[in-house]
Amino acid sequence: MAGDTSLTSPPLTVAVQGELGSNSELAAREYFVGSEVTIVPCRTFAALFDAVHSETAEFGMAPVDNSMGGSIHEVWELLVDTPLPIEGEIFLRISHCLISHRGTRLADIRRIYSHPQALAQCREYLSSQQNVDVEEVYDTAGAVKMIAERRERGIAAIASAQAAADYGMEILARDLQVRQDNFTRFLVLSRKEREHGQETLKTTAIAALDDDPHLPDLLTPLTDRHREILKSEPHPCPNRPWKHLLYLEFAGSASN
Numbered sequence: 001m002a003g004d005t006s007l008t009s010p011p012l013t014v015a016v017q018g019e020l021g022s023n024s025e026l027a028a029r030e031y032f033v034g035s036e037v038t039i040v041p042c043r044t045f046a047a048l049f050d051a052v053h054s055e056t057a058e059f060g061m062a063p064v065d066n067s068m069g070g071s072i073h074e075v076w077e078l079l080v081d082t083p084l085p086i087e088g089e090i091f092l093r094i095s096h097c098l099i100s101h102r103g104t105r106l107a108d109i110r111r112i113y114s115h116p117q118a119l120a121q122c123r124e125y126l127s128s129q130q131n132v133d134v135e136e137v138y139d140t141a142g143a144v145k146m147i148a149e150r151r152e153r154g155i156a157a158i159a160s161a162q163a164a165a166d167y168g169m170e171i172l173a174r175d176l177q178v179r180q181d182n183f184t185r186f187l188v189l190s191r192k193e194r195e196h197g198q199e200t201l202k203t204t205a206i207a208a209l210d211d212d213p214h215l216p217d218l219l220t221p222l223t224d225r226h227r228e229i230l231k232s233e234p235h236p237c238p239n240r241p242w243k244h245l246l247y248l249e250f251a252g253s254a255s256n
Contacts, residue, residue, distance in 0.1 A: 011036040015048045015057035018115075018139035021163030023094055025141070027186040028061040031090045043138055045074050049082040052189050059087065060189035066094070067183045068121050075187075079204075080245065086204055087188040094182045096122050098173040099144050099164045100156040106172050111135060113143040114158035122158055122176040144169055204249050 012035050016024035019041050029037055040057040042048040052060040062075050096118055100109065111133045112119075112126065118140050119126065126134055137143045143157035148167040156172065157163075164171050187204070231249040 009036075011038040012059065013038050013040055013057040015040040015042050015051035015060040017042050017045050017048045017062070019141040019145050019163075021141035021144060021160060021166040022139055023092060023160055023184065024061045024063065024186065026160060026162060027063075027090050027092045027184075028059075030092065031061070031088065031186075031188055032059075045078055046082075049078050049084065049189070052084055052191050053082055055191055058191065060084070062187050062189055063184045064187050065185040066117065066121070067181060068177070068179055069117055072117075076245065084189040084191065085193045087190040089188060090186050091183050092186060094121070094177065094184050095160065095174065096140075096158050096176045096182075097161050097164060097171045098125075098156050098176060099159055099169045100147065100172055101151070101153065102168075102170045104153060104156070104170065104172065108154050109156045109172075110154040112156050112158060113137050113146065115140045115143070118158045121178060121182060124178050125173075125176040141166070203251075 012032055014028040014032065014037055016022055016028055016039055018024055020039060022041075025039050028039065040051055042051055045062065048060050048062060051057040062078075063072050064075050065071055096114075098106075098109075098112070109129070109132055112129075113135050114122075114137065116136045119134060119136065126132070137146065140157070140159035141163040144159045144163040144167050147155045147157050148169055157169075158176060161171060161174070163169075228251040229249075230251060234246050237243040237245050
């Protein structure tokens, strides 16, 4: 019936680490394009996992790998501590902008704020800036929100163009990242297992190992079954000396 909203589906709720305008929000909206999405901002990755686990959000958008910075170990470790089903994945090109108050000149900037990953990806630009201090904060978009609230001249943030628009700020420079092919892979976390019959294109697994792993021996059972290994990366296990976590991804379903 026209005008009847009772059959309208409620918005999807997606938890992201960071504020509105973060790259995680951009990934969420791109993955769920065509659906109404309500973003649940979380200050930390642990809070993101908790939001999905506690059903505060239906989904979580968690970055796990970057083409420049490699694996985001905190997220991989949380996949062990708070295991959640993986709904899917999305790759997002990351473009970093220098953002400040309207009317600010590049020559006015004396301090730049951003997330450590973003600062690392823009290291060449930052090293070229004379007499400019750099300070780490918990989120790129959060840095823009912070300087917008301060209304202080001479400060800037590195974040997405969307963050500049969301907080009414001005972009002073674009594409600050060292490499233009800068991509982050996000996992879409859910509180529900995939429905039976849905095709599984990739399996993600994490194994705890007692000592330094010998990868060829560990991967033999998969290669013997003609499985394509997509990722195999050992990493020291936090708070457990001489033990390792093995991040492993292979094509197809584990049940096969």
